[in-house]
Amino acid sequence: MLAAADAPARRLGLAPGLPLADARLRAPGLAVAEADPAADIAGLERLAAWCLRRYSPIVWLDAGGGGGEGGNEGVASGDGLGLDVTGCTHAFTSEWALLADLVGRLGAAGISARAAIATTPAAAEALARFAPEAITAPDPPLAPEAERALLDALPVAALRLAPETLDGLARLGFATIGDLARTPRGPLTLRFGAAPLRRLDQAAGRIGTPLRPFVPAELVQAGRAFAEPIGTPEALAHAIATLTGRLCARLAALGAGARRLDLLFHGIDGRVQAVRVGLAQAARDAPRLARLLAERLEGVDPGHGIERMTLLAARREALHPAQAAALIDGGGGKEDGGKEDGIAALIDALANRLGAGRLYRAAPVESDIPERSVARIGPLAPTPSPAPASGGKGSAGKPAWPAAWPRPIRLLARPEPIETIGLLPDHPPRQFTWRGIRRKVVRADGPERIFGEWWQSEAETATLRDYFQVEDEAGGRFWLFRSGNGEDPRSGSQRWYLHGIFA
Amino acid sequence: MSRPLPVLAELRRRIRHLEGTHPDPADGRGPAVLPFGVAAIDRHLPGGGLALGRLHEIAGGDATTTDGAAATLFAAGILARLGGPVLWILAGHDLFAPALAQVGLAPERVIYVEAGEEKTVLLALEEGLRHAGLAGVVGEAARLPMKASRRLQLAAEGSGVTALVLRRFGQSSASGTSANGDDGASGELLQPSAATTRWRISALPSAPLPDIPPTVPGIGRARWRVELVRCRGGEGAAWTMEACDAQGCLAPDRLAVPARLADRPAAPAGSQQHLAAAG
Structure with missing residues (x-):
C-alpha cells in the first residue's frame, strides 16, 4: 500500500x-x-524544534490528514506542524511575511509544504491541507469573513473526521464545510455524534482547540501542574518564581545559562499561551529572570484559569563560572564583570519591553557616504575600536569615521533640496532657503568632495557630492552639498541640498 | 551666641539633604560633581560642577532646529567627560553618531534606544536610571511634566546615574514657529520641574578667523551662549563659551571682543552675567 x-x-x-x-x-x-513512520516523526520533530527556535514558542505536531482519527487527540502520522504565531511577528513585517519566510526556507531545504494562517488551529489546518490553491500574502490581510468564506468552500474532509462519518455525510449530500454549517445542529449531532460540530466550532473559534505543544526532550525545563486552576497575577507571579528557581538549578547543574525563555500557560479550556523572553547574555539569575517574565504577564489572559505552566530554556549557552559568580553578586559588584551584567540586565529589560531591534550601538562602516557610514550592531556586540586617524581611515585597516572633517550632530534622514543664490561653481552659496526660512551665509568651509561608490551601483560611478559647512548670521551651522561638481552633468544634478545641522 | 548650636547645624544639614542640594563643605555629603573645567561656570555651580546622580535639563535657545543641535552637543560633551557607558534614548532618527565621536563620545560607549513615543522615552529613561552600571542616561523629550521629572530625579538619586533630558521643541514645527506661541522653548523651561539644573544652549556666530582672501571667510570654533536658567541651591547665570572640543570640554570665549561686551549689561567677572535666580 x-x-x-x-x-x-x-x-x-x-x-x-x-x-x-x-x-x-x-x-x-x-x-x-x-x-518508516518512526523516522517521519523524528524528522517532523526536528522541523518542529527548528520552528520553535526560529518562529514561535508554541509549536505542535499535527495529526495526519489522510486517515483521520475522529478526534484531534489522534496519534500524529507525521506530516503536519502547527505554529501559534500570535505576537511572534516582530522579526517580520506581518504574519504572512513569516509564513513566506517559513515556506521559502523549507523549499530551500527541499521540503515542499502547504501552509496557511487562520484565526484558529483547526481552520489553519483545514486551509493548509485542503485549500484549492496556496494562500500567500493576501493583500489586504484576510478579514475574518473572508476566512469563513474560504473555509466554507472546503470539502467536509478538511474537518478531519472519522472515515465512516465522512461516508455518511457524503451519502447525505454534504460536500463542503459550508453545507454542514448551514444545517440544523440537533439532527446532525443525533446522526453523527458530537465530532462534526465540535470540529466546526473549533474551526470557527467558538470553542478552543486543545493543543499539545511540542517540547523537545533535550530542553531544560520546569513544569508545574496546579490542583486548582490559578488566574490571579499574584498567583501566576508566585508560580513563575518557583519555576525559574527550579529551572536555574537545573541550568546550574549543566553549567549553562538561558538565552531565551519560553513560558507556556495551559488553560483549563485547552488553550495554550506563551511568553517568550530573550536575554542579551546567558543568565541563570532566578530573581532577574522571574522579574523579566513577570513583566510580560499582562499579555496573558488566564481565561477560566491556568492548570499547568511549563518553563523552558528554549536557548541555552554555556555559562562561564566567572560570569556566574558576577551574577550572584547581583550586578552590584565593584569589578567590571558586575557592571557589564548590570547593563545586560538593563538591555534585557528594555529589549523585552520595546523589542530587541530598538536597542543598538553604532559602529563605523568603511564608507565615505555619510548616510552609509554608520552600522547598527547589537547592544553588547564588541565594537571594532575606531582609531580616528587624520586621513579618515583607521590606521589598522579598521573602518573609522573621519576625525578631520566635521560631521553634523543631526543628519536629516534624506537630504532636503534648498533654494540657493550662489556665485561661482567652486564656492558655497551666498544665501539659501530651507524649510521656508532664508538664511544668509556669512562663513563657510569646504568643499569636502565625496565620491559615489562605484562598487555599490553602476549609476554611482561618476557621481560626487561637494559638502560645505556654512554658518548663517545667527550662528546656525548647516551641512550643505551640491550634487555634482558644478560643471559636468554626469556627476550629479548640480542641485543643492541640506543634509545636516551642526549647531 | 556667636556659634550656631550643633542642633541647628544638624537641622540645616538634613534640610540640605532633603532638598537634594549640594555638598556641605564640612561633611562632604551631597552628590559628586563633574566640573566643566571652566572656572567661571564651576565657580558658579554649587559643589563646583554638574551634580552627578541628578537630573539635568538641557534645551535649545528657541524652537529652531539649529539650537536643538547645540544643546545636543552640549549634552554629548557632558556625557563624553563622564566616562563609562551611556544610554541615549532617541525620539527621532536624526542623531548622527560620528558627530558624537567628534566631541569625545566614542561609539562603543553609547547604547541607543529607539523609543519613538514621548511616553516610552520617559519610561526607558527611568529604567536606565535604575541600573547602576551606566555613567549617564540621556533622553530626548519635548515635554517633561513635573511628576515625570520628580520620578526621574528620584531614580537618578537612587542609582547615582546622571540623567539628562534633552528638550527638543522644534521637531514638529518645521518653520521654527511653534503652534502656540508661548509654549515654545523659553516658556517650557519656566514650567516647574524637579531637575537640579536647567540649561539653555544657543548658537552664536563663530569666532572670526583671520580673513584670508576667498570671497567667504572660513568657520571658526563654534560659540554658544550657555544659560543656566535654573539651579537648585544656586543662581541662574549666562556665559559665552566656545563649543565642545574633541574631548567634550567647553572653553571660555577667548575672543570676547569689546564690541560684543558692549551690547550687554555690565559683566563684572569676565563675560559672566547673572539672571534672576529662578526657584
Missing part, C-alpha cells in the same frame, strides 16, 4: 491507500521507498 506520494506521483493518479501492485501497473519504473 502506498503511504505517501510526492507531487509528480500524484499527477499520475497515485494516492495514499493505493495497493503497491496497482501503482506499479500504472507507473512502471516507480521509485518506491519503504515507509
Whole structure:
C-alpha cells in the first residue's frame, strides 16, 4: 500500500491507500521507498524544534490528514506542524511575511509544504491541507469573513473526521464545510455524534482547540501542574518564581545559562499561551529572570484559569563560572564583570519591553557616504575600536569615521533640496532657503568632495557630492552639498541640498 | 551666641539633604560633581560642577532646529567627560553618531534606544536610571511634566546615574514657529520641574578667523551662549563659551571682543552675567 506520494506521483493518479501492485501497473519504473513512520516523526520533530527556535514558542505536531482519527487527540502520522504565531511577528513585517519566510526556507531545504494562517488551529489546518490553491500574502490581510468564506468552500474532509462519518455525510449530500454549517445542529449531532460540530466550532473559534505543544526532550525545563486552576497575577507571579528557581538549578547543574525563555500557560479550556523572553547574555539569575517574565504577564489572559505552566530554556549557552559568580553578586559588584551584567540586565529589560531591534550601538562602516557610514550592531556586540586617524581611515585597516572633517550632530534622514543664490561653481552659496526660512551665509568651509561608490551601483560611478559647512548670521551651522561638481552633468544634478545641522 | 548650636547645624544639614542640594563643605555629603573645567561656570555651580546622580535639563535657545543641535552637543560633551557607558534614548532618527565621536563620545560607549513615543522615552529613561552600571542616561523629550521629572530625579538619586533630558521643541514645527506661541522653548523651561539644573544652549556666530582672501571667510570654533536658567541651591547665570572640543570640554570665549561686551549689561567677572535666580 502506498503511504505517501510526492507531487509528480500524484499527477499520475497515485494516492495514499493505493495497493503497491496497482501503482506499479500504472507507473512502471516507480521509485518506491519503504515507509518508516518512526523516522517521519523524528524528522517532523526536528522541523518542529527548528520552528520553535526560529518562529514561535508554541509549536505542535499535527495529526495526519489522510486517515483521520475522529478526534484531534489522534496519534500524529507525521506530516503536519502547527505554529501559534500570535505576537511572534516582530522579526517580520506581518504574519504572512513569516509564513513566506517559513515556506521559502523549507523549499530551500527541499521540503515542499502547504501552509496557511487562520484565526484558529483547526481552520489553519483545514486551509493548509485542503485549500484549492496556496494562500500567500493576501493583500489586504484576510478579514475574518473572508476566512469563513474560504473555509466554507472546503470539502467536509478538511474537518478531519472519522472515515465512516465522512461516508455518511457524503451519502447525505454534504460536500463542503459550508453545507454542514448551514444545517440544523440537533439532527446532525443525533446522526453523527458530537465530532462534526465540535470540529466546526473549533474551526470557527467558538470553542478552543486543545493543543499539545511540542517540547523537545533535550530542553531544560520546569513544569508545574496546579490542583486548582490559578488566574490571579499574584498567583501566576508566585508560580513563575518557583519555576525559574527550579529551572536555574537545573541550568546550574549543566553549567549553562538561558538565552531565551519560553513560558507556556495551559488553560483549563485547552488553550495554550506563551511568553517568550530573550536575554542579551546567558543568565541563570532566578530573581532577574522571574522579574523579566513577570513583566510580560499582562499579555496573558488566564481565561477560566491556568492548570499547568511549563518553563523552558528554549536557548541555552554555556555559562562561564566567572560570569556566574558576577551574577550572584547581583550586578552590584565593584569589578567590571558586575557592571557589564548590570547593563545586560538593563538591555534585557528594555529589549523585552520595546523589542530587541530598538536597542543598538553604532559602529563605523568603511564608507565615505555619510548616510552609509554608520552600522547598527547589537547592544553588547564588541565594537571594532575606531582609531580616528587624520586621513579618515583607521590606521589598522579598521573602518573609522573621519576625525578631520566635521560631521553634523543631526543628519536629516534624506537630504532636503534648498533654494540657493550662489556665485561661482567652486564656492558655497551666498544665501539659501530651507524649510521656508532664508538664511544668509556669512562663513563657510569646504568643499569636502565625496565620491559615489562605484562598487555599490553602476549609476554611482561618476557621481560626487561637494559638502560645505556654512554658518548663517545667527550662528546656525548647516551641512550643505551640491550634487555634482558644478560643471559636468554626469556627476550629479548640480542641485543643492541640506543634509545636516551642526549647531 | 556667636556659634550656631550643633542642633541647628544638624537641622540645616538634613534640610540640605532633603532638598537634594549640594555638598556641605564640612561633611562632604551631597552628590559628586563633574566640573566643566571652566572656572567661571564651576565657580558658579554649587559643589563646583554638574551634580552627578541628578537630573539635568538641557534645551535649545528657541524652537529652531539649529539650537536643538547645540544643546545636543552640549549634552554629548557632558556625557563624553563622564566616562563609562551611556544610554541615549532617541525620539527621532536624526542623531548622527560620528558627530558624537567628534566631541569625545566614542561609539562603543553609547547604547541607543529607539523609543519613538514621548511616553516610552520617559519610561526607558527611568529604567536606565535604575541600573547602576551606566555613567549617564540621556533622553530626548519635548515635554517633561513635573511628576515625570520628580520620578526621574528620584531614580537618578537612587542609582547615582546622571540623567539628562534633552528638550527638543522644534521637531514638529518645521518653520521654527511653534503652534502656540508661548509654549515654545523659553516658556517650557519656566514650567516647574524637579531637575537640579536647567540649561539653555544657543548658537552664536563663530569666532572670526583671520580673513584670508576667498570671497567667504572660513568657520571658526563654534560659540554658544550657555544659560543656566535654573539651579537648585544656586543662581541662574549666562556665559559665552566656545563649543565642545574633541574631548567634550567647553572653553571660555577667548575672543570676547569689546564690541560684543558692549551690547550687554555690565559683566563684572569676565563675560559672566547673572539672571534672576529662578526657584
